[in-house]
Amino acid sequence: MIGVTTAIIQDRRIKRKDGTYSIKLRVTFNREQKYYPLNISLTPEDWEKTNIQKPRNEAKERRIYFNKIEQRAIEIIKELHPFSFQSFEKKFNQKTDRSKDVLSYMESYIKQLSKDGRSGTADSYKCASNSFSKFIKTRNRKKLQFADITPDWLKDYEKWMVDTGKSLTSTGIYLRSLRTIMNIGIEEGIISQEFYPFGKRKYQIPAGRNIKKALTLADIKKIVTYEPTTEPEQRARDLWIFSYLCNGANIKDIARLQYKNIDSKKITFVRAKTERTTKQDLKPIMVVLLPEIHAIIDRWGAKPALPETYVFELLKKTDTPDQILAKVRQATKTINKYMKRIANHLELDINLTTYTARHSFATVLKRSGAPTEFISESLGHKDLRTTENYLDSFEDNVKESFQKQLLNFE
Template sequence: MATSVKVLLRNKANKEGLYPLVVRIIKNRKPSYIYIGHYIDKKYWNEDERKVRKSHPNSARLNNLIAAKLAEANKTLIELQSNDMEISSQQIKKEIKNPMSDKNFNDLSKEYLNELESNKKLNQFYADRVRVNHVINFSKSTSLSFREIDETFLRRFMSYLKIEKGVSQRSIINNLVVIRTLFNRAIRSGIVEQKYYPFGRDKIKIKFPESKKVGLSIEEVQAIANNEELSTAEQHARNVWLFSFYLAGMRVGDVLKIKWGDIYDGRLHYRMNKNSKLLSLQLPEKAIDIISHYKDSRQENDDFIFPEMKKANLKSPKDILAKTKTATKKFNKYLASIATKCEIDKKLTMHIARHTFGNISGDKIPIQTLQKLYRHSSITTTINYQSNFTHKEEDEALNKVLDF
């Protein structure tokens, strides 16, 4: 359907009996109005010529303003049509009043970060805020345009992160992912054209380096569980770590939020913090034995099993995240001490509980079952994750060749 743009005097008077000058946009028979900001008496409006009559004391200025607004509206419309953008009259109005093409990397990144924060995706919010600041600090500009973010810019940015910031290769890729996300948003919003996209074949490729995942052996887990020379703080850190391990490497943020009321019929029922999935897992006897040490502090079903969240402001996601990070840092400190006492030369952290479950499970458990235990949305993620710990076929192949 054709789009029309006209200036007219809208038939809605204000309290003084004056009528507003507007730009009217009609698309698919649906009108939208942009108010120019001036009201006049009807007697001063020339309907045939669509301009203010000379008898008005400010006719020249008003007619110049009308001409400018009309030209601006038509220019925006032509640009949108040349980009094959099929949009409504309301969207055209929005673009005229607040042109997307005027938005830069800083503007769009603020919108993106506000969206993450509003949706309570705080881990990603804090991580991506640092990455956005890396780009702005490197460019030394708060008005960096997307057309400036070309292949040369990105290669210099990658060198800057590696040499000046000492950032790992994986973290460099994470920075590029954020830039790519924002660039895709900019293209969809009409801020920049597709031809300026700096990623893809023969351009900047985003490929995550293989990460080394090391888990403990059965013997090392037994050494931790059976050590009787630990301090009270170390025993608590061990309990949380083992509880996580016994439940297939449950994330520490989920472990700390478990309440007594979440356990019934011999099962743990909880909602994952990462993707809000509802899950139900049978509690192994070893996990039941661990939580029995905390029964004395239980007063009601709504109490947390582990103490770290007892003073958290549960209405504040930021406070919950802060207390989770503080607890994790504390646990990792004591786990390092436990590793020394148990003569384990591998790095022992809360996250290693997940790697340890993967290492010990190896290829003993069907991949579909592991997907459920790990709470992965995609089985491909499980296959890639578990490939770090399954070496039976390669080992047997080597032995067959070298067995002479």
């Protein structure tokens, strides 16, 4: 509209404690000026970098963002006949706000995870949030706004993590948590897709380079035939073998296993990891009840074998999510402690853990000629969806023939 002008300015009237000044949208009409804070503050040097002819890196990102804000204001003004500050403010403030605090959103998400019983995931997000808080403190900032999360900011965070001795694996885990919060921000209208900083030609989350080792059948035979020296060592070894034979089931899934999940021929369960994250088409894991599995249940299973009883009594029905998390972690720690001793005794050149059982399950079957699709289904992965839909599911006798390869030492 003629007579209305806009500009993005740095308000130098009030200096913040960190040496920055607020960035605002200025609207002028009939010689009256009004200022609308963008909840972004910059030092005079950063503001100058933003306004040079060819800004670079974060300055360029800021320039693009400010231009979009001003363009949106201009489009609103064009729609108003007649123009008034009141009508402009109503429309302008309806728009989404990238200045909202990311860490506050993370805190809300963490509370929801805890409420849903996903204590382990909640802990992971807490670690990520703490890491981001430490990083922004190095920049003399107290809040992390959605507007701050640019490809350059993410690169700087990755560099800071590496420089402070953190692994790329941890960096990737934390940034995937941040990506989830950004996706929530898009769904709730906090930011638009055009400001999304992840993806090709933007920022790609680093993948950890941990070398994953699997055991050979010869190594597994040594573990199976090993004579434990104590009852706790035998129980740990047997639970490790149970995991290996049961599709590499993790300890939480083994702890949650109840007798109602077992019939005369198979064990059927839903992975805890996917139970709450998969909204539909929840596909249970099916394990053929091999004699060796049955023997472990007979040796260590709770008596009497009532349908609602936890098979290995690692948990109680009254346990809270936090107690379940603590007990699963302790059980994993105990198994890993004894398996490390067994590995040393057998002179196995590998860090023998519960995860090794899962990785070895998949690798041994692959080496035995099992299709990747079968292994993917057995592990409970959602990969190879097209192939899985085409094949539907493997017949029980096919599953049994492949699983028998797990102890084929010949």
